[in-house]
Amino acid sequence: MSTQLEHELESSNAWLHDLPMLRNKLKEDGYLFFRGILDVQALEQIREDMLEIASEYGYVNRDAPLADGIYSGQSFPTSTKFETSPIYRRILELPRFNAFGSSPVLSLLLSGLLDSEIQEHRRRIGRITLPGSFKNTTPPHQDYFYIKGTPDTFTCWIPAGNCPGELGGLAVMPKSNHLGMLEHEPMQGTGGHGVSHERCEQLGLPWLTTDFRIGDLLMFHGHTLHKALDNRTEDRLRVSLEYRFQRKEDEIDPGSMDYHMKGAFDK
Numbered sequence: 029m030s031t032q033l034e035h036e037l038e039s040s041n042a043w044l045h046d047l048p049m050l051r052n053k054l055k056e057d058g059y060l061f062f063r064g065i066l067d068v069q070a071l072e073q074i075r076e077d078m079l080e081i082a083s084e085y086g087y088v089n090r091d092a093p094l095a096d097g098i099y100s101g102q103s104f105p106t107s108t109k110f111e112t113s114p115i116y117r118r119i120l121e122l123p124r125f126n127a128f129g130s131s132p133v134l135s136l137l138l139s140g141l142l143d144s145e146i147q148e149h150r151r152r153i154g155r156i157t158l159p160g161s162f163k164n165t166t167p168p169h170q171d172y173f174y175i176k177g178t179p180d181t182f183t184c185w186i187p188a189g190n191c192p193g194e195l196g197g198l199a200v201m202p203k204s205n206h207l208g209m210l211e212h213e214p215m216q217g218t219g220g221h222g223v224s225h226e227r228c229e230q231l232g233l234p235w236l237t238t239d240f241r242i243g244d245l246l247m248f249h250g251h252t253l254h255k256a257l258d259n260r261t262e263d264r265l266r267v268s269l270e271y272r273f274q275r276k277e278d279e280i281d282p283g284s285m286d287y288h289m290k291g292a293f294d295k
Contacts, residue, residue, distance in 0.1 A: 034199050034237045034257075037061040037246070047140050054141060054182075058205030058252035059236075064243040066133055066186060070124070071242050074154075075188040075267050077122050082156055082265065085115050089263070097189060097265040099159055110155065110164065111218065111288070119154040120287045126152060129271040134184060134245075142182075144275040149181070149284040153270035154188075157196055159261045166256035167215040167222030168201075171248075171272075174219065178278035179209075181250040188267040191240035194260045198246060198268075199237040201228070201253040208251065223253060 040060045043049040054060050072095065079097055082088050089098040110116055119125060128134075129148045138146045157164075172179045191197045215222040237257060240246075248254060259266050274280065 034193075034235045037200070037236045037238045039063050041065070051141055051143075054247075054249070057202045059200045059202060059246065059248040060141075061238070061247075062245045064241065065137075066243045066245055067131060068243045070128060070131065071186070071188050071269075074122070074124050074128060074269065075242075077124055078119050078154055078156060078188065078267055079265070081115055081118050081122075087115075087156075087158070088265070095189075097267060099263045099265050101263070104158060104161070109218070110157075115156070116154075119156075120152065122154070125154050125269070128269065134271065134273070138182065138184075138273040142180075142273070142275050144277065146273050147276040147278075147280060149175075149272040149274070149280075150286055151175075151272065151284045151288045153288050155266075155268050155270075157256075157259045157266040157268070159259045159263060159265070162258050163216055164218050165196075165258050166218040168225065168228050168253055168255040169212060169219060169222040170204075170210060170251050170253055172209060172250035173212045173221065175250060175272065175281060175284060177281040177284060178274050179250045180278060181272055181274045181284075182247050183250070183254075184271045184273070185246045185248075185254075186269040186271070187240040187242060187244060188269050189242050191266060191268070193237070193239055193257070195264055196257045196259040196266045197237055197240050199235040199255055199257055200246070200248050201231070201233045201235055204231065204233060204253040205249040205251040207231070207253075210253070218256070222255075228253065 089100045092098040212221045
């Protein structure tokens, strides 16, 4: 486990009407974080769509309001990863989940930041993270390791519900986008590969995170180191979304043009 402490993400809301400043900050720090700029009602609807599927499979406590996302305690099969489960496949087909990637705020923000017509990846991700599922916590990594295509691909990580520290969330390492591609090795957790905790310590850069709230947006470059944090709650499900964008004229990997984990589902 890493011994680096997490520090607070810096909000970029003050520069929402200053694209040159935002572009510079994104280039220098490798990330931008915005408070409350996304459509909360749309995110609440996506959250309920995802939790309704999880409830059908027995993972939501039906004695509590669905939107609360209270875990039922039912164990997830140890032989199955969430990303290859029937629940995940159904999430990836949800209309409102898929439509959110072309929402006006994301489209305008990304096209402005990249000063270009943008291409949204079809390989969207909608995750539900169970409490105590530490072995599945995504280790430190750079998205370009998986995404390929152009390194100038930008991930938008979005909490679909309030996400205080104990619920997990995401942490990024600022300025790590200037390090180029780091060596990735097999590691425990979602994805199966990452940059070792020892190597992350050696870089001497902090991890940044926050108590996320619904409506927040964290975006980062394809070379920016980031990691998931453990869901340390007793009974709450974490629901999060990921959408990725790049300049339309840049190289794109064919896998980004299809839904996430397609190869695993087709087997």
